Amino acid sequence: xxxxxxSPKYLFRKEGQNVTLSCEQNLNHDAMYWYRQDPGQGLRxxxxxxxxxxxxxGDIAEGYxxxxxxxxxxPLTVTSAQKNPTAFYLCASSIEASxxxxxxxxxxxxxxxxxx
Amino acid sequence: SQQGEEDxxxxxxxxxxxxxxNCSYKTSINNLQWYRQNSGRGLxxxxxxxxxxxEKHSGRxxxxxxxxxxxxxxxxxASRAADxxxxxxxxxxxxxxxxxxxxxxxxxxxxx
Numbered sequence: 001x002x003x004x005x006x007s008p009k010y011l012f013r014k015e016g017q018n019v020t021l022s023c024e025q026n027l028n029h030d031a032m033y034w035y036r037q038d039p040g041q042g043l044r045x046x047x048x049x050x051x052x053x054x055x056x057x058g059d060i061a062e063g064y065x066x067x068x069x070x071x072x073x074x075p076l077t078v079t080s081a082q083k084n085p086t087a088f089y090l091c092a093s094s095i096e097a098s099x100x101x102x103x104x105x106x107x108x109x110x111x112x113x114x115x116x
Numbered sequence: 117s118q119q120g121e122e123d124x125x126x127x128x129x130x131x132x133x134x135x136x137x138n139c140s141y142k143t144s145i146n147n148l149q150w151y152r153q154n155s156g157r158g159l160x161x162x163x164x165x166x167x168x169x170x171e172k173h174s175g176r177x178x179x180x181x182x183x184x185x186x187x188x189x190x191x192x193x194a195s196r197a198a199d200x201x202x203x204x205x206x207x208x209x210x211x212x213x214x215x216x217x218x219x220x221x222x223x224x225x226x227x228x
């Protein structure tokens with residue numbers, strides 16, 4: 001899991017509530033990513049950020065929001081607009097996004113979100 | 117739809133045997149990467165192969181890439197029970213996007 005931490009490990013939310021998932025990295029990486037993984041499925045990109053104060057929508061951004069105020073932190077908010085939020089959420093980082101297409105991504109341990 | 121699609125979806129072998137997993141993708145790529153995921157954990161990068169490479173080795177891993185067929189294979193030799201995990205291929209497509217697109221994975225079980 002390297003230098004990326006995600007908290008909490010398990011999160012329970014009532015319908016209609018917003019919830020924020022934390023992702024912190026101490027690898028001095030420029031780029032950070034949020035993925036969603038459903039059972040037996042691959043990862044789908046929610047949002048990514050190549051640099052502080054900038055982020056881009058991924059394939060499934062609806063119902064989610066992010067911020068990138070610090071290089072080390074990339075929190076994800078799951079809003080009440082996300083109709084099916086129960087899933088495993090993974091945060092990742094890479095050393096350099098622009099021009100760094102050969103860079104591997106380092107993943108955190110994940111947060112399992114369950115909507116009650 | 118997802119770029120990378122792994123085959124088979126699940127594979128069960130005996131310890132010591134070789135395991136081969138395949139990945140197909142749809143568009144031109146810059147590189148293809150393989151990742152491993154233990155149950156309920158994050159992903160770990162295994163190996164990256166560039167579009168101008170055909171084969172790459174790392175320890176007991178061998179990856180091949182055939183860009184004409186838009187396919188890749190991951191071979192794990194002399195498998196161990198600890199190799200039990202899900203294996204995902206992921207591609208970075210050619211063009212301006214720098215996003216990794218993941219397949220749905222192969223669940224490998226190595227029986228002791």
